[in-house]
Amino acid sequence: MITIAMPKGRIFEEAVELLRKAGYRLPPEFEESRKLIIDVSEEEMRFILAKPMDVVTYVEHGVADLGIAGKDVMLEEERDVYEILDLKISKCHLAVAGLPNGKVNGVAPRVATKYPNVASSYFREQGEQVEIIKLNGSIELAPLIGLADRIVDIVSTGRTLKENGLVELERIAEITSRLIVNPVSYRMKDAKIDEIIERLSLVIGDE
Template sequence: MGDLLTIAMPKGRIFEEAAELLRKAGYQLPPEFEDSRKLIIDVPEEKIRFILAKPMDVTTYVEHGVADLGIAGKDVMLEEERDVYEVLDLKISHCYLAVAGIPGAKVQGVAPKVATKYPNVASSYFREQGEQVEIIKLNGSIELAPLIGLADRIVDIVSTGRTLKENGLVELERITDITSRIIVNPVSYRLKDQRIDDLVERLSNVVDGL
């Protein structure tokens, strides 16, 4: 099975929406595909192996070649800056990165403290705005930071805005829109170009028809 394609995908919403696109593109995935708790799922009929990973790890797997392709959010790609090719916008899992904070709150100290799990994106954004900030990296529950006085603002993903509202925060600035993309390992693209191009073309036809 030298033409086996290995695809890294994040669990959760992106995984479910991507699986639906693959089915629409004619790929025969088992009915229990989305419910599996396995971290590696083989679909021998399609000569495809799926690796289920944390969203932030997908680009790492693809860059290092343990996965030929991956499905990753643009937020992860901007943050990680990995050596991979971005070949298709799947236009799924729409959201955006934004700056948020407590309405009317005054900045404590000279430079505002910004909590985020996207330190590179946040640093770049505020640098472009000509604003000096102190970045505090967190891995989860970013909305908590302003509420306990750890940070003045946050940079995080916003989907519906409900989480911000429920925690008394408001959106202050919109940074960039986010969707999920197909990324490819450069070496895999040379060795398995026909199979990869076929998959991308089939998915592209589905995406264009949405």
């Protein structure tokens, strides 16, 4: 049995579609299930549904052999896992955004984000000193209520920024979802994992 950790939401839906295209027989009600652990015995697969940030933790600690995680999570977490395949799904990018003509309060601009490591590293590379404020959600709110001068967040269509009166200022990195593997699992279950990689690679190549 191969255990795969997957994030709920958009990435999950696109990943399920990819697995089906690769010939894996996932039941029709797979997406509707409220279960957090789903066994697909005919494919010898078990799926764990988790929050995006937790997928990498499950794979690193070996409770999942494989995982599907956004490159944003990989950049932020820096965990001991192998990133083995760009699945080219859930495309978006990490960006700096803020109010148009926003004034900076104080010496160091305050930057709100749920990616403190990525943001710190980016501004350090730019030679800019900033104060990082860690938030877990509704990042766009921070400049509107005066908590921060800028934000670092995922941008897909840009609609959320626009609806909240914010503009994209700088692009940090392109993001897609990646297939990741636990290093020990890769040694112990290499044949099965290599088969999954090969089947997915063929589908991605045809996209």
